[in-house]
Amino acid sequence: MKLTRQEILKLAVSTMYIGLLIDLIGPGVFYVAGQLIRGSNIVSAVEPEPLQMLGYMLLFVSAAEIALVVVLRRRWINAKSSQLRLARQRPVFYRQLKIMFIILYLIALTPSVYGFLYFILGGKESFFVLMLVISLIGYMLIKMKPDAMEETLRDIELEDVD
Numbered sequence: 001m002k003l004t005r006q007e008i009l010k011l012a013v014s015t016m017y018i019g020l021l022i023d024l025i026g027p028g029v030f031y032v033a034g035q036l037i038r039g040s041n042i043v044s045a046v047e048p049e050p051l052q053m054l055g056y057m058l059l060f061v062s063a064a065e066i067a068l069v070v071v072l073r074r075r076w077i078n079a080k081s082s083q084l085r086l087a088r089q090r091p092v093f094y095r096q097l098k099i100m101f102i103i104l105y106l107i108a109l110t111p112s113v114y115g116f117l118y119f120i121l122g123g124k125e126s127f128f129v130l131m132l133v134i135s136l137i138g139y140m141l142i143k144m145k146p147d148a149m150e151e152t153l154r155d156i157e158l159e160d161v162d
Helices: 005-039 048-076 082-086 090-120 125-142 146-153
Strands: none
Touching: 005 090, 005 125, 005 146, 048 090, 048 125, 090 125
16 A cells, blocks of 8 residues: 555654754754863864864865765665665554664764864864754755655555554
8 A cells, every 4th residue: 555645744744853853953962062162171272284174174074975965865765765665564664764864864963073073172163163054954955845755755555554
């Protein structure tokens, strides 16, 4: 039996909320923790020159990770995906889909982690905020609108569990 429109809407909304929880609250927690750690001088600052090079490297890695997340979402979340095709029962399918999105959202959160580490080592706050914004851009690129999810998942046949 195919997924109904209501089921797909519930899945789309629940995955968007999971993403908001991870990729909006996560960077906020990192920002507050960074401010507290930096303000209390727990970690001593590193010399600016090597730190600047590290910042550029982290920016490049973050951009590559966001590109990877977009590619993974297109590969994993479609009707031809082997991971989704193997899940024949509705509860297993729902759980599998949510786990895939959680993994994608966590990968999109890593630029915030990089920015946090850069900031507590003595980097600029503006670079830290840039990395937080990159995480949010990653969320925006990953999330699926209900219409797009319906188009993607409408051909999947699932078994009902009694």
